[in-house]
Amino acid sequence: MREQLPDEAEIAEAVRLLSLGEFPDDDDDDADAWERSAQARACRDDLGALWRDTQDRLVSAAEGLAACPWLRPWAEARMEAQAELAEQQRRLLTRFYVPRMLAEAAGVALLPAPTASADAGFGIFAGEAPMVLRKVWQAWHAAARWDAKPLGMAALAAEEVLHEALGRRRKGREEAEDSLARLTAAWVEQARLLAAEQSAGRPWRLIAVRIPPRRRYPHGGGVHDPLTSWELAVVAVYQVAVDWYGGTAALWVPQGIGEQLLAAEPSMEAVDLLMAADDWAAPASALLGAWKPEPRVNLA
Structure with a gap:
């Protein structure tokens, strides 16, 4: 995986190619076309992995600061810089997804x-x-x-x-x-x-999700991401607020996506922020900050 963000020209070309399809036509024998397609998919996948790396660092840092709150003033600047990087990566990643496709x-x-x-x-x-x-x-x-x-x-x-x-x-x-x-x-x-x-024609929903960190397989077997590609894309496209100290994000989503996020099947803990909110007119960030999910269970 690359260590820095791809440049604008590379992202724009990757988005253009993937908008035409994941792969060239079956009857296309152009080796260069297949190579460009592979590079476009790698650009998207690497960007998603970079975003998850930044998320993991932020969640881990926030958990450490919760245990050692006296370090928070010293760490604030680094947390803010990492949060800005995560937002930059998220915005770039959204260009690869079509909201209607996710719905x-x-x-x-x-x-x-x-x-x-x-x-x-x-x-x-x-x-x-x-x-x-x-x-x-x-x-x-x-x-x-x-x-x-x-x-x-x-x-x-x-x-x-x-x-x-x-x-x-x-x-x-x-x-x-x-x-x-x-x-x-x-x-x-x-x-x-x-x-x-x-x-169609139904109100959208404000759903809070807890961002699950990736886990390393034992014995150097790589990293397992509990998020599916669809869940990753939904968080990227529909995120309207994020609380890194809580490891949570608020998503403003169509009704169908909201119902699926709240189902038992998805990988992320999720709640409807407007279901029992005392102030339904409050900003998403305020409602998100008021949600206190149960502490994570350390499976390591």
């Missing part, structure tokens, strides 16, 4: 699991068809829900599972692939409709 991903959670039918096109699998359909659906659902990419990209995860199940089979292969294409297209359309029903 549509929230609609995926509302989709019912499909059931095998006679016209599913998975007849090649005979009695195993329901199992294959279930695995394909699970792969698509996870990618569409948590990857923070256009919903259409989730078809790649489903295709990979289907091809693994097909193995060397030839007869009926094309029918299964065509069926999967129809299914994933239908799932995308259903998710978009559900997302619109969740949020």
